[in-house]
Amino acid sequence: MNIAARTGPVVEAERLTKHYGATVAVDGISFALAEGSVTGLLGGNGAGKTTTIGMMIGLVAPTSGWIKVFGADMAKEPYKVLHRINLESPYVDLPHRLTVRQNLLVFAMLYNVGDAVQRIDRLAADLALAEFLDRPAGKLSAGQKTRVALAKALINEPEILILDEPTASLDPDTADWVRGHLERYRERRGATLLLASHNMNEVERLCDRVIMMKQGRIVDDDTPAGLLARYGRETLEEVFLDVARNRRQPAENEQEAAS
Amino acid sequence: MNSNALSLSARRIGAMALRHFYLLRSSWPRLLEIVYWPAVQMTMWGFLQLGVSKQPGALAVAASTFLAAFLLWDILFRGQLGFSMSFLEEMWSRNLPNLMISPLRPHEFVLALILMGTVRMAIGLVPVTILAIVFFGFNFWSLGIALAAFFANLLFTSWAVGMFCSGLVLRNGLGAEGLTWSLMFILLPLTCVYYPVATLPGWLQPIAWALPPTAVFEGMRALVLEHTFRSDLMLWSLALNAVWLSVAAIAFTALLNSARRVGSLIQVGE
Numbered sequence: 001m002n003i004a005a006r007t008g009p010v011v012e013a014e015r016l017t018k019h020y021g022a023t024v025a026v027d028g029i030s031f032a033l034a035e036g037s038v039t040g041l042l043g044g045n046g047a048g049k050t051t052t053i054g055m056m057i058g059l060v061a062p063t064s065g066w067i068k069v070f071g072a073d074m075a076k077e078p079y080k081v082l083h084r085i086n087l088e089s090p091y092v093d094l095p096h097r098l099t100v101r102q103n104l105l106v107f108a109m110l111y112n113v114g115d116a117v118q119r120i121d122r123l124a125a126d127l128a129l130a131e132f133l134d135r136p137a138g139k140l141s142a143g144q145k146t147r148v149a150l151a152k153a154l155i156n157e158p159e160i161l162i163l164d165e166p167t168a169s170l171d172p173d174t175a176d177w178v179r180g181h182l183e184r185y186r187e188r189r190g191a192t193l194l195l196a197s198h199n200m201n202e203v204e205r206l207c208d209r210v211i212m213m214k215q216g217r218i219v220d221d222d223t224p225a226g227l228l229a230r231y232g233r234e235t236l237e238e239v240f241l242d243v244a245r246n247r248r249q250p251a252e253n254e255q256e257a258a259s
Numbered sequence: 260m261n262s263n264a265l266s267l268s269a270r271r272i273g274a275m276a277l278r279h280f281y282l283l284r285s286s287w288p289r290l291l292e293i294v295y296w297p298a299v300q301m302t303m304w305g306f307l308q309l310g311v312s313k314q315p316g317a318l319a320v321a322a323s324t325f326l327a328a329f330l331l332w333d334i335l336f337r338g339q340l341g342f343s344m345s346f347l348e349e350m351w352s353r354n355l356p357n358l359m360i361s362p363l364r365p366h367e368f369v370l371a372l373i374l375m376g377t378v379r380m381a382i383g384l385v386p387v388t389i390l391a392i393v394f395f396g397f398n399f400w401s402l403g404i405a406l407a408a409f410f411a412n413l414l415f416t417s418w419a420v421g422m423f424c425s426g427l428v429l430r431n432g433l434g435a436e437g438l439t440w441s442l443m444f445i446l447l448p449l450t451c452v453y454y455p456v457a458t459l460p461g462w463l464q465p466i467a468w469a470l471p472p473t474a475v476f477e478g479m480r481a482l483v484l485e486h487t488f489r490s491d492l493m494l495w496s497l498a499l500n501a502v503w504l505s506v507a508a509i510a511f512t513a514l515l516n517s518a519r520r521v522g523s524l525i526q527v528g529e
Contacts, residue, residue: 020522054525057360061519075519079263083362091525093353095278097285106281109274110361136285152357 010035010160010192011056015065018051018216025051027216028065033160038186038193040203040224042236043213044244049196050091052213053162056194057087069160083111088153089164090146096138100129100148103137104155111156123151126181142169150178157189164196179205200236210236212243219243264364271363275371279345279378293341293383297333301387304329305395324483325453326397331409331479332452333384335472336443338417339424341379343439345372346425350433359524365515369508372425373418380417405482408493409475415500416471419507420446426507426514430523452476471499 009032018026026048033039041049054060055067058078066073072080094103101120108116124130127147132140137148146169153161166182167175179202186193197203203210204224212220212227220227220243224236231239241247283289304325311322349355358368388399400406424439449463450472456464467473474496478489518524 018522025522050525051522054522059356059359059519059524060522061516077263079266079362079364082360085360087356087360089356091353092356094357095282095348095352095354098278098281102278102281106274106278107357107361109277110271110358110363112268112270112362 008035009033011067011069011194013052013056013065013067016052016055016062016067017064018048018055018060019063024216026055026062029213029216029218030065031211031218031221033192033194035192036186036190037209038195038207040207040210041194041196041213042198042203042210042240046215047213048216049213050164051216053087053164053194053196057085057162058082083156084158085160085162086111086153086156086158087162087164088149088166089162090149090168091164092149093145094137094148094152097136099134099136100140100151101133103148104151107152107155113156119155120151123154127151127154143171143174146170147174147178150181154185158191159189160192160194161185162194162196165198166195167197167199167202175199175202182206200240204236212240214243265366266364267370268362268364268367271367272371272374275358275363275368276374276378279348279371279375282348283379283382290382293337293379294386297337297383297387298390300329300333301326301391302394305391305397308397309395320484321454324480326391326395327399327402327479327483328452328476330384330388330391330399331413331475332447333387334380334410335413335417335446337380337383338376338414339421339443340376340439341383342372342376342418342421343424343428344379345375346421346428347433347436347439350428350436355429356524365512369422369511372421376418376421377414380414402479402482405478405488408488408490409479412471412475412493412496412500415497415504417443419500419503422504422507422511426511429511430514430518430521432523432526446470446472449473450476455480468495469499471496471503474499 011033014030015028016026016030017028029052041052043049051060055062056069056074058074061075066075068074070081070084072078098106104120104123105116108119113119124133127150129147129151132144137145140148146167150166163182167178170178182193183206185191193206195203195206207224210222210224210227211218222230227236227239228234231242233239233242308322308325312319349358391397391399402409420443424442427435427438449467450470451459451467456467456473456477459467474492478492481487481489
């Protein structure tokens with residue numbers, strides 16, 4: 001589904017830069033995310049995706065430049081907007097000894113969700129958590145954990161949902177089901193989604209825009225269809241490999257097409 | 260800093276307290292660990308006090324303070340450990356980034372850690388004080404109003420050290436975890452837990468008096484041995500604690516900001 005973005009940007013980054021000592025993790029990138037858009041953030045390991053996301057949610061301070069979410073500079077005033085954002089990532093976890101229900105209740109309180117019990121029940125129904133809602137989070141399968149992490153990320157009905165490899169450990173059937181849920185959530189809530197993923201099928205299905213990063217820089221930014229056309233490829237995976245391996249530049253392709 | 264950053268929500272602090280209540284309720288080894296070591300220590304000091312007090316002379320008089328000194332030291336140590344352990348639970352479970360991107364403010368996080376640290380300390384110490392009555396006839400609670408002053412001052416110091424240790428772990432990862440277990444012990448000889456400040460060499464005494472717990476332990480000895488409550492010592496300890504807590508809060512904030520600069524918050528681990 002490729003629903004066009006609805007209004008102006010809800011996220012704006014300008015000359016965003018992050019150095020870790022001598023290492024340049026993010027190198028002066030600028031971009032904006034429109035409200036209601038679904039953007040894929042692609043790049044190989046070390047491309048700067050995680051650091052960019054970290055700066056977007058206030059976990060990492062930029063070396064220079066800025067990133068604003070709903071107009072709030074995330075390095076200076078993150079608490080103006082953190083209640084409107086959430087993150088799902090396989091690199092963070094929930095307390096293992098707490099049950100799924102207990103974890104969700106704690107986060108519902110942290111996000112000041114008014115109808116916490118009802119919200120948890122609804123998420124349990126939507127994400128099929130009911131059968132293990134009272135099981136410790138540490139005793140779940142990888143797929144169940146992913147769904148619980150998604151439930152935690154949706155507990156505050158975020159207007160901006162950041163997803164880092166949301167279907168990494170899921171079987172194809174469950175992964176497809178999760179993607180469907182994300183599509184429905186975005187449609188219902190009008191939320192803006194940022195998706196970091198190595199699953200190109202997922203990106204093609206969900207995203208209406210793709211930002212490609214390499215060595216801390218944005219090397220391409222287009223719709224999935226636009227990228228396929230410009231690189232002359234049939235799949236985003238081929239485009240990804242072209243970018244990662246410097247195999248083919250869109251300009252070459254345009255020249256070939258012209259000749 | 261804007262007003263959003265400084266707001267205070269009882270519900271968010273309550274959420275963190277609830278998270279740790281669920282944790283302790285679900286884990287008997289954690290509860291046992293909290294009670295076990297204070298009980299072992301109290302037994303050892305109790306027998307030592309019992310044995311030495313039967314000897315003639317000044318040693319017997321000094322020994323009469325051992326159990327009180329141990330229990331007060333354990334308030335200090337367990338208070339800090341409770342604070343730090345509550346923080347480390349978030350690191351061990353890799354839950355810290357979830358908290359840091361939530362609306363939970365850093366000062367609310369610290370208040371929740373203070374609350375949980377105090378609860379953990381109470382779980383460890385209350386049963387031990389009862390055992391001290393049963394086995395050694397020593398009623399810690401008979402210190403009365405003075406106990407409240409000792410208790411408050413030692414807790415304030417424990418929070419300051421706990422805040423500083425947690426900041427170090429936040430900034431440097433779990434590689435700095437060992438400091439949370441050991442840093443407090445540098446205060447053990449300097450705060451004169453088991454002997455008067457006059458025992459220290461002259462050059463070390465000003466350093467000892469700059470540590471808030473020193474006045475508490477001196478005050479305890481004055482109470483047990485001379486039956487005098489030294490309010491001047493308690494006020495001195497309170498003033499020092501105000502300085503220590505302020506410095507610890509500044510250090511915690513600086514270490515948190517540094518963690519954001521070096522990216523520690525998205526690489527929770529060693």
